Amino acid sequence: MSVLILTHPSSHAHVTPPGHPERVARIETVDRVLAAADYADLPRAEAPAASDDQIGRAHDAAYVEMVKSSAPAQGWASLDPDTHMCPDSLEAARHAAGSNIAAVEAVVDGRHKAAFCAMRPCGHHAEKDRAMGFCLFNNIAIGALHALEALGVAKLAIVDFDVHHGNGTQDIFWSEPRVVFASSHQMPLYPGSGASHETGVGNIFNAPLNPMSGGREMRVAYEGIVFPALREFDPDLVMISAGFDAHRDDPLANLNWGPEDFGWVTGEICKIAAECCEGRVVSTLEGGYDLDGLASALRAHLDALIAHVETLG
Amino acid sequence: MTDKMNDGPIAEMTFEAALAALEQVVSQLEGGQVPLEQSIALYERGDALKKHCDAKLGEAELKVEKIVAGGDGDSPGSAPGTAPFNTE
Numbered sequence: 001m002s003v004l005i006l007t008h009p010s011s012h013a014h015v016t017p018p019g020h021p022e023r024v025a026r027i028e029t030v031d032r033v034l035a036a037a038d039y040a041d042l043p044r045a046e047a048p049a050a051s052d053d054q055i056g057r058a059h060d061a062a063y064v065e066m067v068k069s070s071a072p073a074q075g076w077a078s079l080d081p082d083t084h085m086c087p088d089s090l091e092a093a094r095h096a097a098g099s100n101i102a103a104v105e106a107v108v109d110g111r112h113k114a115a116f117c118a119m120r121p122c123g124h125h126a127e128k129d130r131a132m133g134f135c136l137f138n139n140i141a142i143g144a145l146h147a148l149e150a151l152g153v154a155k156l157a158i159v160d161f162d163v164h165h166g167n168g169t170q171d172i173f174w175s176e177p178r179v180v181f182a183s184s185h186q187m188p189l190y191p192g193s194g195a196s197h198e199t200g201v202g203n204i205f206n207a208p209l210n211p212m213s214g215g216r217e218m219r220v221a222y223e224g225i226v227f228p229a230l231r232e233f234d235p236d237l238v239m240i241s242a243g244f245d246a247h248r249d250d251p252l253a254n255l256n257w258g259p260e261d262f263g264w265v266t267g268e269i270c271k272i273a274a275e276c277c278e279g280r281v282v283s284t285l286e287g288g289y290d291l292d293g294l295a296s297a298l299r300a301h302l303d304a305l306i307a308h309v310e311t312l313g
Numbered sequence: 314m315t316d317k318m319n320d321g322p323i324a325e326m327t328f329e330a331a332l333a334a335l336e337q338v339v340s341q342l343e344g345g346q347v348p349l350e351q352s353i354a355l356y357e358r359g360d361a362l363k364k365h366c367d368a369k370l371g372e373a374e375l376k377v378e379k380i381v382a383g384g385d386g387d388s389p390g391s392a393p394g395t396a397p398f399n400t401e
Binding site: 020021080081082125132133134164167188189190191192193211251252253254 | 339342343344345346347348349350351352353356357359360
């Protein structure tokens with residue numbers, strides 16, 4: 001039993017316009033990392049497609065229909081200035097959402113202690129009724145709501161260390177006391193939300209980080225804000241929105257995290273999962289646009305997840 | 314606020330123009346209306362505007378120190394000078 005890796009070929013078919021940072025080369029980089037000897041033996045599963053009903057737990061029905069009807073026959077359709085659909089994007093988005101459903105099922109029923117969804121498009125900017133920031137469906141929210149509504153999980157936590165605030169996940173769980181959402185992110189930066197005073201029903205914990213700050217400041221924020229909130233909430237499942245764009249080389253942000261910082265934060269989140277919920281962790285790929293930075297940060301993340309599972313025995 | 318003011322060369326801006334442009338940048342970033350791809354460029358322009366404002370403020374402070382030091386030979390780093398308030 002180790003870290004389950006969820007993939008699907010459709011992640012490669014979601015082609016964005018030339019020059020777009022959220023590009024096929026990202027998932028090719030992820031694939032190369034996962035093919036390395038250290039990870040070649042990890043168990044794999046093909047991500048299923050999420051149904052309309054499963055997606056509809058997180059999104060308004062009218063929004064789901066809008067996305068479905070927006071897929072172009074050729075070229076691209078733009079849902080916002082950042083977010084584009086090619087003819088195969090809808091299938092990719094369904095499988096990216098479905099990967100989170102399969103991952104929570106595998107972890108909640110005990111087949112695996114941890115899972116990583118190596119999928120795109122990313123999801124954490126997608127709100128209930130709005131595509132934003134490269135995201136069509138909110139993959140982690142769809143997985144979380146499946147855990148709550150279909151698997152009997154009473155409460156869960158989502159930690160988002162993508163460099164951009166997870167406004168979509170915050171929007172979907174703003175009034176949901178069964179979910180704690182904790183996010184670290186550069187501020188000011190896109191999408192502009194994520195201030196400390198945005199607290200939902202006492203279930204939202206935002207830890208904005210100053211531009212140019214690095215691992216030391218990040219540790220202070222997590223140890224002061226995020227980890228105490230997680231421990232007090234005592235979740236039955238921990239999910240991670242794993243964006244790797246806080247890496248110092250990322251072109252879309254100004255934080256200065258190194259691979260060791262991604263490893264540290266992952267390891268600490270896993271320790272809390274071990275304390276609270278027998279180590280159950282589901283992680284999903286969000287951003288990360290410098291390919292070498294993405295690869296090194298992902299390796300640190302995977303190494304921490306694997307070490308966590310090995311510690312659990 | 315004109316686009317020209319926000320987009321012009323920063324080095325040529327007055328303090329007031331740079332501060333106004335910086336306020337517009339902050340407002341845009343906080344308002345969530347800037348696409349993800351452009352937000353980093355906008356942030357970096359804001360950072361350059363802030364540095365320009367800092368430099369302009371530094372120049373002004375230096376001038377004030379020189380004025381306060383007056384023509385009596387005090388160095389700019391000495392305690393602020395005061396002129397006697399003579400009501401006569």
